[in-house]
């Protein structure tokens with residue numbers, strides 16, 4: 585009996601060799617198309633298989649670039665490169681994130697005989713993936729995940745605080761998906777900040793941070809030049825402000841004329857994190873009350889983009905804050921949130937007095 589079973593194993597072994605040999609002989613020694621090379625990239629990242637990852641890359645890709653791609657991509661979830669009608673795109677998430685970022689990238693490949701490998705992955709037009717433009721780490725803290733360029737300011741504590749501020753606001757508008765981690769991108773340099781936002785420096789260098797959608801995923805992108813100068817309370821205030829935009833990004837922009845609703849809610853949650861900034865905003869509104877006999881006008885949408893006039897811009901934010909502050913004082917946070925949601929889509933004049941709270945703020949706060 586033992587002899588027969590040994591023979592059986594020997595036969596099976598021979599059969600396996602016979603089956604394997606022709607397969608190996610007709611299979612190419614690498615990806616057979618650009619799409620195939622990207623599929624190898626996807627599957628090797630998912631499997632944590634560095635050796636296979638390298639088989640998708642042409643030998644002309646420098647070792648330092650390979651190492652950066654491998655290190656950066658390995659920290660992400662669900663990386664998926666794919667061809668589109670007119671180019672290439674990549675889908676990706678950070679650990680714990682349910683939303684999926686989708687960004688255009690440019691992929692270069694070279695085919696020799698029947699083997700095609702990737703020679704380059706670059707930024708396309710629009711925002712570039714944060715992991716593509718520099719070496720990054722992924723930092724998970726309570727309530728937030730940060731993709732951080734090496735050497736960028738450490739904002740993990742402020743991000744965690746910003747996330748909990750929205751959860752604790754007592755406004756269900758801000759807690760639609762309370763467990764979704766806030767996702768931030770903190771580039772290390774001006775140049776990578778410009779690539780990640782995909783916008784000209786003229787539009788972005790004056791900003792501390794902005795919230796943008798990368799396909800289905802909202803991301804707070806921090807301006808490293810500004811963030812390096814923030815005190816801890818300023819960092820808390822600015823990231824809490826952005827966290828409101830992040831949480832409401834599904835709503836899109838408010839209806840024309842009601843930009844103050846969005847900025848006012850963001851300031852209402854953010855300002856209490858920095859006592860100096862809160863006092864300065866309060867003083868600005870008090871001055872506007874005096875200058876207008878107690879009836880300041882709500883800021884027009886254009887005032888939020890007048891970045892060349894810092895004073896007008898600060899007035900716009902302060903008045904927006906006071907308007908939402910008054911709605912909360914009068915109605916409580918929960919009902920004020922419902923009003924804000926209504927104002928998001930309804931022109932202010934259709935809502936009567938509820939949409940013009942500044943005179944009431946002046947009356948309640950004049951002393």
Ligand SMILES: [Zn+2]
Pocket residue numbers: 825829846847850
């Ligand atoms: Zn804002």
